[in-house]
Amino acid sequence: MILSLKNVSKTYPNGVKALDNVTIDIKAGMFGLLGPNGAGKSSLMRTIATLQEPDTGEIDFNGLDILNNKIEFRKTLGYLPQEFGVYPKMSASDLLHYFASLKGITNKAERTAIVDKALEVTNLSDVRNKHVAGYSGGMKQRFGIAQLLLNNPKLIIVDEPTAGLDPAERHRFLNVLREIGTNHIVIFSTHIVDDVKELCTDMAILNGGKILSQSTPKELVQSLEGHIWKTTTSREGVEVLQNSHNVISSSFNDSNDLDVRVYSESMPGEGFEPVAATLEDVYFTTLNKNQSQTVA
Structure with missing residues (x-):
């Protein structure tokens, strides 16, 4: 598996150049995208997730031109944005069953197995019957991971997921990402250096919409x-x-x-x-x- 970006640029109508000729290859495992607030990380995540069009450039995932095949690509994508959802008064289990139905998983037995696995991986099985609206910040982030796992995505994007979490919730959340990162490409966008140090096998530093460096954390140190x-x-x-x-x-x-x-x-x-x-x-x-x- 490989995600390739070539000469990707994006300038917003207000004149802000959010992405400046980004060229990068991302392979399977945990990939950390590290940069300060306003560096262009969310713009890059949204562009990869096909939520906005770049002005120029190419994005390829396993031989698929994703800019011209958005619907097909989204079947393999899991995306957790920086601000995720407003929750109705539904339990985690019921809400995941609802999301799974929207993703086309109509067989109840199959859907139940998938939902149970997602709750297990994200350590939410014990609170599956609690309303998600009453979850803590860290639990809501883990629920966000649970919902994106329902369609078994090959590429997972998480944008600033630990911002605002207390140390215990952050630790639990990073453990969840570490577990799913072995079989997927997981792009982890953050401004927190310790998150990348603890989690990622490959990384890049982004600022001003430009990739300033890319290597493994060990090699960079x-x-x-x-x-x-x-x-x-x-x-x-x-x-x-x-x-x-x-x-x-x-x-x-x-x-x-x-x-x-x-x-x-x-x-x-x-x-x-x-x-x-x-x-x-x-x-x-x-x-x-x-x-x-x-x-x-």
């Missing part, structure tokens, strides 16, 4: 090894460092001083020590480089 340095300073010291060094990030430590991480090809100066690179370093370094190039 390895590319920065030996180039990340740390020092401790005051709040005023950070401003000085920002004028003279490539500062990646800063955070308060137990002494209420700031630990500052910088990117440098060699020892950046007195008081710095080398530290292991992280995926967060990759993310901020990539965004900083892109911003510098844009300004230049």
Whole structure:
């Protein structure tokens, strides 16, 4: 299985260029699309899901031109948008049976088996008779996954699914995605670095509608090894460092001083020590480089 995008661009009527010549191949497994808010992630997800037309470009899924075969493609697609649904006062089980009927699963025994499996995979079996409107945020997101699994999709798109979830709900939701990601292409759009680090076997960083980098999380982290340095300073010291060094990030430590991480090809100066690179370093370094190039 492979999803291929070639030179996909989209500019909205207000002049915002949401996608800028996006070219990327996505294979089976968990694929993380990482970028800040407004980077173009939702625009890309909606375009792949055939909810909007690109201005230019081609999108191919397993040899199928999806832009010219939308109905056929949607039979293989599962899509969970950032804002999912307003729920009637129906139980999860009844609502999934209703959705399954809409998807053309008319045999009751077959439908029951499919609904039961979807509830099991998403860890909702114990609350199957509870109204979905009364679910917590994390349970609603897992129900969103349950409904898209009804037609056994080959490509699954989830857009910012953990935003607003508490740590326990986020953990449960990521476990559900991890389980289904082994047999599908799952595109996981997020601005949360830890989600990608915990979940994804391949990833890309998107900003300004452009793919800035693509590789495995491990390879991207390895590319920065030996180039990340740390020092401790005051709040005023950070401003000085920002004028003279490539500062990646800063955070308060137990002494209420700031630990500052910088990117440098060699020892950046007195008081710095080398530290292991992280995926967060990759993310901020990539965004900083892109911003510098844009300004230049």
